[in-house]
Amino acid sequence: xxxxxxxxxxxVGTFGTLLVYVASLLGPKKxxxxxxxxxxxxxxxxxxxxxxxVSIRFYLTAILFIMFDIEILFLYPWxxxxxxxxxxxxxxxxxxxLFVFIGxxxxxxxxxxxxxxxxxx
Amino acid sequence: MGSDVFEITxxxxxxxxxFLLMVQLVPILVWVERRGSAFIQNRFGPNxxxxxxxxxxxxxxxxxxxxxxxxPPKSHALLYYxxxxxxxxxxxxxxxxxxxxxxxxxQPFQMFGSEWGPYTFKFQSYDLDIGIxxxxxxxxxxxxxxxxxxxxxxxxYSLFGALxxxxxxxxxxxxxxxxxxGMLMLYQTLNFSNMVELQKGPLHFMFFGKEILIPFLxxxxxxxxxxxxxxxxxxxxxxTNRLPFDxxxxxxxxxxxxxxxxxxxxxxxxxxxxxxxxxxASAVMVTFYFGGYELPFSLSDSLTGAVRGAFxxxxxxxxMAALVIHVVMLLxxxxxxxxxxxVRWTLPRFRYDQLMDLGWKTMLPWSLANVxxxxxxxxxxxxxx
Numbered sequence: 001x002x003x004x005x006x007x008x009x010x011x012v013g014t015f016g017t018l019l020v021y022v023a024s025l026l027g028p029k030k031x032x033x034x035x036x037x038x039x040x041x042x043x044x045x046x047x048x049x050x051x052x053x054v055s056i057r058f059y060l061t062a063i064l065f066i067m068f069d070i071e072i073l074f075l076y077p078w079x080x081x082x083x084x085x086x087x088x089x090x091x092x093x094x095x096x097x098l099f100v101f102i103g104x105x106x107x108x109x110x111x112x113x114x115x116x117x118x119x120x121x
Numbered sequence: 122m123g124s125d126v127f128e129i130t131x132x133x134x135x136x137x138x139x140f141l142l143m144v145q146l147v148p149i150l151v152w153v154e155r156r157g158s159a160f161i162q163n164r165f166g167p168n169x170x171x172x173x174x175x176x177x178x179x180x181x182x183x184x185x186x187x188x189x190x191x192x193p194p195k196s197h198a199l200l201y202y203x204x205x206x207x208x209x210x211x212x213x214x215x216x217x218x219x220x221x222x223x224x225x226x227x228q229p230f231q232m233f234g235s236e237w238g239p240y241t242f243k244f245q246s247y248d249l250d251i252g253i254x255x256x257x258x259x260x261x262x263x264x265x266x267x268x269x270x271x272x273x274x275x276x277x278y279s280l281f282g283a284l285x286x287x288x289x290x291x292x293x294x295x296x297x298x299x300x301x302x303g304m305l306m307l308y309q310t311l312n313f314s315n316m317v318e319l320q321k322g323p324l325h326f327m328f329f330g331k332e333i334l335i336p337f338l339x340x341x342x343x344x345x346x347x348x349x350x351x352x353x354x355x356x357x358x359x360x361t362n363r364l365p366f367d368x369x370x371x372x373x374x375x376x377x378x379x380x381x382x383x384x385x386x387x388x389x390x391x392x393x394x395x396x397x398x399x400x401x402a403s404a405v406m407v408t409f410y411f412g413g414y415e416l417p418f419s420l421s422d423s424l425t426g427a428v429r430g431a432f433x434x435x436x437x438x439x440x441m442a443a444l445v446i447h448v449v450m451l452l453x454x455x456x457x458x459x460x461x462x463x464v465r466w467t468l469p470r471f472r473y474d475q476l477m478d479l480g481w482k483t484m485l486p487w488s489l490a491n492v493x494x495x496x497x498x499x500x501x502x503x504x505x506x
Contacts, residue, residue, distance in 0.1 A: 004247040016206035023386035024190040065291040079305040120474035
C-alpha cells in the first residue's frame with residue numbers, strides 16, 4: 001500500500017524541483033550588489049549575528065505537544081472499537097476506562113496551567 | 122496498485138491528474154481571494170487582464186517563471202531550496218487519500234486485440250484503511266517545510282515566523298485530533314469511503330431503543346457532532362496558517378514571516394502548499410461532516426441514473442456519472458474554501474498569547490469534554506449513525 005504514496009511523493013518532488021530549476025534558468029541575470037544581497041531588515045544596515053536567542057517556551061510547547069499527542073493517538077483505536085463493546089454489553093467498562101484516561105490527561109493539563117508552562121509573557 | 126498494465130497505467134495517470142487538479146485550483150483560488158477581498162472591501166480588484174481579470178492568473182504565472190534567481194548569500198543553500206519543494210509534498214500526498222467521487226466500475230472490453238477487465242477504479246490516488254490518521258500525520262509534516270524555510274533563510278524575521286508556525290501547528294493539532302474522536306466513535310471506521318457510505322439517506326438513528334427518523338435532514342455528521350465540527354474548523358484555520366491565526370506571516374510584525382527571503386517561483390510553491398492544505402482541510406470537513414461526494418437523500422442515485430441513461434455504452438456512462446458526482450464534491454470543497462477566504466477578510470488577527478491560550482486552554486478542554494459527552498451518550502442512549 002505504500003508504493004503509490006512513494007510514487008506520488010516522487011512525482012510531486014520532481015515537479016517542484018523541475019519548476020525551481022527551470023525558473024532559475026529563465027530569470028534575468030543581474031549584477032549582485034551588496035545592498036540587494038543583505039538579509040532583509042527594516043531599512044537599517046543589517047546586524048545579523050550567527051546566534052539568535054530563541055525563547056524557551058517554543059521548546060517547552062514542543063515537548064508538551066509530544067506527550068499529549070501520544071495520548072490522543074491512543075484514543076483513536078479506542079474510539080473505533082467503542083461501539084462494538086457497547087453492543088456487546090461491555091460499554092460501561094470501556095467508558096470508565098476512558099474516564100480515567102481523560103482524567104489523567106486533564107490532571108496533566110491542569111498541572112501545566114498551574115505551573116505556568118502554557119503562559120506566554 | 123493493480124494487477125495488469127492497463128490498471129497500473131490508469132492508476133498512475135489518475136494520480137497525476139488529481140495532483141494537477143490540486144495545482145490548477147490554486148490560481149483560481151488566488152483569483153477568488155483577490156476578487157473576493159475586493160468585493161468585501163468595496164474595491165474592484167484585478168479586472169484589467171481578460172474577462173473579469175481571469176487571465177491575470179496566466180500573466181502572474183509567467184511573471185513568476187521569469188523572475189531573477191535570488192539566494193541570500195548567508196543562507197543554507199540546500200535548506201533554502203529544499204523548503205519550497207517540501208512545502209508542496211504533504212498537501213499533495215494528503216489530498217490523494219480523500220475520495221473525490223464514487224468508484225468507477227468498468228465492464229470487460231476489447232482493446233488491442235485482447236480482453237481487458239473487469240476493473241473497479243477508485244476516484245482517489247489510494248484508498249487507505251487508516252484514511253484520516255494518514256491525512257493527519259502527513260499534513261502535520263508541513264511544519265517541517267516552514268521550519269526549514271525559516272532556518273535556511275538565515276533572517277531573523279524568517280526564523281521567528283517559522284518558530285511561530287511550528288509552535289502554532291503543533292498546538293492546534295491536539296484539538297484537531299481530539300475533535301474527530303467523537304465522530305470516529307459513531308462511524309467505527311477510519312476509512313473515508315466507509316464514512317461516505319454511512320452518511321447516505323435521511324437522518325435516522327437509534328435513541329433509547331426507539332428508531333428516530335427525521336426525513337427533511339440528510340444523515341450528515343454535522344447533525345451528530347456540531348461542536349466537533351466547530352472545533353475542527355477552527356483548528357483547520359490555525360493549521361493552514363490562515364487569518365485570524367496567520368501569525369507566522371503577520372506582516373505588521375514579521376514582514377512576511379518564513380518566506381521573507383523568497384520570491385518568484387519558490388514563493389509560488391509555498392502558496393500552492395498552503396492552498397493544498399486548505400483543500401485537504403475542506404475535503405476532510407466535507408467527508409466527515411457534510412456527506413462527502415454524495416448529494417443529500419437519494420438525489421445522487423437519481424442523478425447518476427439519469428447520466429448513465431444518456432450514454433449507450435455502460436463503461437462511458439459509469440465514467441460520466443462519476444465525473445458528475447465529482448463536480449458535487451468540488452462544489453462542496455469550493456464552498457469551504459470560500460469560507461476560508463471570507464473569514465480572512467472578516468476577523469482581525471489574534472495576539473500570540475491569545476492564540477496559544479485559545480489552543481491549549483479553551484479548545485483542548487472543550488474537545489476533551491466533547492469526547493466524554495459523546496461516549497456517555499452512546500453508552501446511555503445507543504445512538505448510532
